[in-house]
Every structure is written in structure tokens, then in C-alpha cells.
Amino acid sequence: MAFTKKTVRDIDVKGKRVIMRVDFNVPLKDGVVTDDTRVRAAIPTIKYLKEQGAGIVLMSHLGRPKGDGPEPELSLKPAADKLAELTGYDVKFCPDTYGDVAATAVAEVKPGDILVLENVRFLKAEKKNDPEVAKKLASYGDIFVLDAFGTAHRAQGSVVGPAAHIPAVAGFLLEKEVDTLTSIFAEPERPFVAIVGGSKVSSKIGVLDHLIDSADTLIIGGGMAYTFYLAKGYTVGTSLKEEDWVERAAEMMKKAEEKGVKILLPIDNVVADHFGEDAEGEVVDADKIPDDRMGMDIGPKTRELYAEAIKGAKTVFWNGPMGVFEFDQFAAGTEAVARAVADSDCTSIIGGGDSVAAINKFDLADKMSWISTGGGASMELVEGKALPGVEALLDA
Ligand code: ADP
Ligand code: MG
Numbered sequence: 001m002a003f004t005k006k007t008v009r010d011i012d013v014k015g016k017r018v019i020m021r022v023d024f025n026v027p028l029k030d031g032v033v034t035d036d037t038r039v040r041a042a043i044p045t046i047k048y049l050k051e052q053g054a055g056i057v058l059m060s061h062l063g064r065p066k067g068d069g070p071e072p073e074l075s076l077k078p079a080a081d082k083l084a085e086l087t088g089y090d091v092k093f094c095p096d097t098y099g100d101v102a103a104t105a106v107a108e109v110k111p112g113d114i115l116v117l118e119n120v121r122f123l124k125a126e127k128k129n130d131p132e133v134a135k136k137l138a139s140y141g142d143i144f145v146l147d148a149f150g151t152a153h154r155a156q157g158s159v160v161g162p163a164a165h166i167p168a169v170a171g172f173l174l175e176k177e178v179d180t181l182t183s184i185f186a187e188p189e190r191p192f193v194a195i196v197g198g199s200k201v202s203s204k205i206g207v208l209d210h211l212i213d214s215a216d217t218l219i220i221g222g223g224m225a226y227t228f229y230l231a232k233g234y235t236v237g238t239s240l241k242e243e244d245w246v247e248r249a250a251e252m253m254k255k256a257e258e259k260g261v262k263i264l265l266p267i268d269n270v271v272a273d274h275f276g277e278d279a280e281g282e283v284v285d286a287d288k289i290p291d292d293r294m295g296m297d298i299g300p301k302t303r304e305l306y307a308e309a310i311k312g313a314k315t316v317f318w319n320g321p322m323g324v325f326e327f328d329q330f331a332a333g334t335e336a337v338a339r340a341v342a343d344s345d346c347t348s349i350i351g352g353g354d355s356v357a358a359i360n361k362f363d364l365a366d367k368m369s370w371i372s373t374g375g376g377a378s379m380e381l382v383e384g385k386a387l388p389g390v391e392a393l394l395d396a
Contacts, residue, residue: 147171
């Protein structure tokens with residue numbers, strides 16, 4: 001067990017009022033939640049607290065408000081409605097967060113009640129972890145529960161603040177996310193195959209570094225592969241590349257070799273003459289990318305090579321698509337890898353917004369062991385960093 005903090009199981013919540021930070025940062029269109037994954041993810045803890053007889057006050061941010069007051073299009077009301085719809089519970093909503101209206105609504109919360117406060121980021125001080133914000137939010141409950149995994153890497157008022165004043169414990173989602181994403185590094189069942197793709201090496205340096213420390217095989221795809229190509233002396237045409245990171249890519253390959261970690265790079269690519277929905281793909285070998293073509297996806301030989309490596313894995317961690325999967329003609333590489341992971345008899349852990357979108361696009365979410373709900377937070381764990389929100393909780 002890699003989770004070392006107290007959870008809602010370790011504290012008596014009966015008859016207590018709980019102030020709980022959730023991650024209801026959901027996408028909205030015309031005031032309706034278009035993807036309810038994050039609301040669903042918070043339900044087990046909410047249900048547990050309600051059944052244990054706690055009164056529940058929920059708070060979250062949504063989007064990026066300016067912080068100068070209410071912005072109706074970023075209200076949490078649609079998320080509160082979604083929670084009511086999904087659970088069948090009576091969920092009250094308060095259009096205030098820090099003022100007298102909120103204080104009055106909170107004071108009326110009885111055991112079993114659920115109240116959702118308005119967007120915590122309608123006040124700038126929240127993001128700065130202002131001590132007054134911390135005190136105010138702590139005054140809303142006897143116990144603080146953090147279940148907002150997606151923001152646990154941010155030292156902000158509603159994430160870490162209340163823990164300075166009242167007993168603070170984790171919810172089930174936070175526990176499961178942190179446990180899953182740290183256990184794979186502590187004690188992975190081997191072979192441990194890590195797959196990293198996406199656009200840039202620079203945004204994944206910490207992830208790549210930490211994976212070389214623990215994985216047996218590191219599969220690289222997506223735009224970042226071409227910076228590794230440059231490090232190998234291949235030409236890459238007009239592919240995405242980061243000249244400033246070539247040396248770092250070379251160092252990583254060297255470190256991997258010294259540690260006996262196998263790095264797999266694409267042996268063929270699907271290239272196109274421009275980046276666009278109407279671009280046509282053509283397959284070329286790794287060292288034969290024409291000067292006027294860009295790599296858009298891994299090629300068919302690479303898909304087979306990668307699928308073979310994944311087939312033998314006992315643990316797989318995947319972050320970042322293998323190509324520009326948003327365009328159907330360049331989605332085959334990402335799909336092949338997703339199917340190989342789905343079919344493999346392994347523990348599969350997926351992190352990253354676009355990777356999760358890709359898995360959903362291919363309808364393979366059910367076949368994965370764990371799909372992380374946090375983008376930045378999961379990457380920080382994979383980089384081996386501690387999350388401030390988790391650090392602030394009571395030790396188990
Ligand atoms: P995640 O959100 O899963 O962490 P990233 O944000 O790092 O993933 O990368 C996803 C993006 O990388 C996608 O928008 C995808 O189109 C892009 N990408 C993948 N392969 C390439 C490529 N060969 N050239 C340019 N962009 C690419
Ligand atoms: Mg992304």
C-alpha cells in the first residue's frame with residue numbers, strides 16, 4: 001500500500017459536518033455538463049459520507065475565472081445538478097462561497113444533507129492560498145476531506161488550506177489515484193512496459209526520466225519521437241522537433257542503455273505534406289522521412305513491434321498518443337497500441353487528457369485497469385513528486 005495518509009475510513013464522521021474539496025472541473029456546453037466522468041468519480045466518497053451520517057458541504061473550482069466575482073457561465077450549478085441526477089440525492093446549491101449567504105446555507109446542513117458551494121475561484125485569493133480563505137473554508141466543517149485528485153498538485157486555499165485548522169483526510173478517489181500511480185513505481189510486476197507519446201519531449205522530461213528509472217521497456221511515439229530521431233542522427237523532414245532537447249534525448253538514451261532499459265522508437269512512420277484534416281498519409285521507414293514531409297503517426301511495422309512488446313508486459317503505464325489521433329487517417333497507431341494494451345494480460349494504467357480521450361474514442365476504457373482522472377496531478381506523481389494536497393493530510 002503506497003498511500004500513507006488517513007482516509008475517510010479512519011475518522012468518525014457520524015453527525016459531523018464535512019467540508020470536502022472535489023474536482024467538479026467539468027466541461028460545459030450551454031450550461032450542461034458534456035462529460036460527467038469527474039462527477040461520477042467523486043460519488044463513492046459522497047455516498048460513504050452520507051451513509052455514515054455526515055452532513056456534506058462540497059466545493060470545487062470550474063474553469064479559469066478571473067477571480068473578481070461571479071461569472072455565470074462558470075457556475076458550479078450544472079455540476080451540482082449532475083450530481084443530483086446521477087445519485088438521486090437531494091443536492092442543494094448555494095450561489096455563494098465565502099460570504100454570509102454561504103455561511104448561512106452551511107449552518108443549515110444536517111446529517112445526510114448535501115450542499116454544493118459556488119466556484120471557489122470566483123475569488124482571486126483562493127489560488128494564492130490566502131490564510132483568510134483557509135480559515136473561512138475550515139469554519140464550514142468539523143472535518144476536511146480532499147478528494148479532488150485533479151487539483152491535488154496545487155497548493156491552493158481550497159486544496160490545502162483547511163488542513164491547517166481541522167482534521168484532514170483523503171477521499172476514496174484521491175487514495176486510489178495516489179496508490180495506483182505510486183505503486184507501479186514502487187513494486188511493478190515485471191516486465192513493466194511504459195509507453196510515452198504526445199507532442200513534445202520538453203513537456204514530458206520528468207516523466208521520461210522517472211520511467212527510465214523503473215520500467216524495463218520504454219516505448220516512444222508521437223511527435224516527441226522525432227527529437228529522439230535527431231539524437232540518433234536521422235533527418236525528420238518537417239516533423240515536430242525540439243532542437244534544444246536533442247542533447248537531453250541523447251542523454252536519456254545513454255542512461256537507458258546503462259541501466260539495461262530498452263527504448264523502442266518507431267521503425268516506420270506515416271508522413272504527410274502538411275498538418276490538417278485533409279492531409280494524406282504515406283508510410284516511410286524511420287531514416288527515410290523526405291525533407292518536405294512530417295511524421296503524423298507510427299507506421300504498420302512499428303505497430304506490430306510495439307504490440308509485441310506490450311503483449312508480454314505485466315504492467316503497462318501509458319501517457320501520450322502515438323500520432324495525431326484526432327484525424328482518423330493518423331489514428332491507427334494510437335488505436336493499435338490501445339488495443340494491444342486492452343488485450344494484454346497486464347495491469348494497465350493510463351494518464352493524460354489526450355490519451356484518455358483516445359481510449360474513449362476507441363471505446364476501450366472498460367478494458368483498462370485504471371484510467372486516471374487527473375492530468376497534471378497524475379504526471380507529477382509519475383515524475384516522482386509529492387502532491388501538496390496529499391502532504392497536508394493527516395498521516396495514517
Ligand atoms: P496527454 O494529454 O495524453 O498527456 P499530450 O498532450 O502530451 O498527451 O499530447 C497529445 C497531442 O500530441 C495530441 O493532440 C496529438 O495530436 C499530438 N501528437 C501526437 N503525435 C504527433 C505528431 N506526430 N505530430 C504532432 N503532434 C502529435
Ligand atoms: Mg494533453
